Amino acid sequence: MNTPQQIAEIFERYIALVNMPDEPQRLYAPIRYSLAEGGKRMRPVLTMLAYNIYADDIQRVLPAAAAVEVFHNFTLLHDDIMDNAMVRRSRPSVFAKWGSNVAILSGDVMMIEAYRHLQGVEAKFLPAVFERFNTMAAQVCEGQQYDMDFETQAKVAVAEYMNMIELKTAALLSGAVTIGAILAGASEEDVQKLYKFATEVGIAFQLQDDLLDSYGDEQLGKKIGGDILEGKKTYLMIISLSHATEAQREVLRTTHLNKKLSDEQKIAAVKEVYDAIGAKQMTEQQISVRISRALAILDTLSVPAERLGYMKSYVESLVGRKK
Numbered sequence: 114m115n116t117p118q119q120i121a122e123i124f125e126r127y128i129a130l131v132n133m134p135d136e137p138q139r140l141y142a143p144i145r146y147s148l149a150e151g152g153k154r155m156r157p158v159l160t161m162l163a164y165n166i167y168a169d170d171i172q173r174v175l176p177a178a179a180a181v182e183v184f185h186n187f188t189l190l191h192d193d194i195m196d197n198a199m200v201r202r203s204r205p206s207v208f209a210k211w212g213s214n215v216a217i218l219s220g221d222v223m224m225i226e227a228y229r230h231l232q233g234v235e236a237k238f239l240p241a242v243f244e245r246f247n248t249m250a251a252q253v254c255e256g257q258q259y260d261m262d263f264e265t266q267a268k269v270a271v272a273e274y275m276n277m278i279e280l281k282t283a284a285l286l287s288g289a290v291t292i293g294a295i296l297a298g299a300s301e302e303d304v305q306k307l308y309k310f311a312t313e314v315g316i317a318f319q320l321q322d323d324l325l326d327s328y329g330d331e332q333l334g335k336k337i338g339g340d341i342l343e344g345k346k347t348y349l350m351i352i353s354l355s356h357a358t359e360a361q362r363e364v365l366r367t368t369h370l371n372k373k374l375s376d377e378q379k380i381a382a383v384k385e386v387y388d389a390i391g392a393k394q395m396t397e398q399q400i401s402v403r404i405s406r407a408l409a410i411l412d413t414l415s416v417p418a419e420r421l422g423y424m425k426s427y428v429e430s431l432v433g434r435k436k
Contacts, residue, residue: 114420115171117427120161121154127175128157128182143207143219144226147186152202155318155431156289157182162424163293163307166416174296176233177242181289183230184246187223188253188285190216195261234296241295249288256281263346274351275316282322283315303414310410314428317403321432323347324396327384338380344369348399350383353392361386404432 115123128148133141157178164174190207192198194216199209208216234242259277263269290311294304326340327349340347344366354365368374368382387393407428411421 114165114169114423115161117158117162117423117430120158120165120171123171124154124157124161124175124178124182128179131179139211139215140219140222143190143211143215144223146210147190147207147219147223148183154182156185156285158427159286159311160289160293162427163290164297165293166414166420166424167294167297167299173235174293176230177292177296178289179233180227180230180246181285181292183223184227184250185285187220187227188257190220190223192257195257238296242292245288245292245295249284252280252284252288256284266346268354269346269351271348271351271355274346274348278316278319278348279312282319283312286315286318287311300415303416306410306413310407313403313407313410314431317400317407317432320348320396320400320403323349324393324400327380327387328393338376338384341380341383342369342376348396349387349392352395353387353390356390356392357386361389400432404428 131148133145135141160178160181161171161174165171189201193201193206193208194213197208198206200206206216207219211219231239231242231246256277256279259273260281263274263277287308290307291304294307299307323340326347327338329337339345340350350365354362357365364382364386368379371379374382408425411425412418414421
């Protein structure tokens with residue numbers, strides 16, 4: 114078996130060897146830029162770790178892992194356009210560097226490239242893998258639409274938010290994990306268990322991301338408090354609105370629109386309400402519950418316990434991160 118670090122290194126070498134045409138330069142340069150220094154590589158690592166639970170010949174799963182990673186990066190190119198995001202991974206986003214038209218078209222090619230990588234999957238697994246991949250891809254788009262809908266929706270319930278992040282964030286993780294398990298020959302029962310496991314991990318990961326946006330540090334790769342300044346309906350905001358007094362709700366609803374306040378004052382005012390309500394602690398508790406559920410599901414898989422250690426340690430590291 115391979116450690117998460119070894120798996121990440123194997124994948125990094127593989128993705129670095131992927132050839133992209135030189136021309137048109139403005140079409141392919143943004144793709145190379147996006148895939149280079151590609152963040153945590155969490156999704157392909159999860160694909161490969163899931164495969165490694167059942168099989169050791171890790172090279173066989175690399176094309177599918179690459180498909181998942183290229184698809185993920187495609188979504189980021191288009192997300193940055195929709196969010197008007199100028200920074201991605203501590204660098205100018207493709208949108209900021211090349212403009213929206215280039216980001217749209219380069220993103221479209223990345224989607225095509227993702228399916229091209231899937232061509233490397235063994236033929237006998239292709240129907241099942243395509244079904245999982247396509248379901249995953251559609252769910253991510255559905256989640257993004259709900260997220261955009263929330264921007265103009267006066268009230269968002271906690272259940273609605275959880276459904277949104279299960280689609281937008283967790284679906285990509287559950288797709289990645291189940292594809293890895295399918296390619297390793299896991300039973301359908303184990304594949305379904307891993308789907309539930311990865312869904313819990315994905316929800317916990319998004320809640321952690323919400324938390325870090327307000328309580329992390331600048332190493333996160335984006336300005337801390339960005340969600341507050343946008344008036345974004347994160348878990349912290351939604352849970353606070355549900356527990357707030359009317360005066361506190363007014364602060365939460367309107368502070369980001371107050372032109373008399375500096376960005377720092379806006380962030381401080383909203384976080385003061387978060388702190389008074391205990392939103393940070395409630396979010397941390399929800400993260401802990403989700404991860405506990407995920408790890409409990411892993412223990413029910415039909416494999417020796419020693420084959421689960423690396424997956425467990427990797428998942429625990431994801432929610433213990435500071436950036």
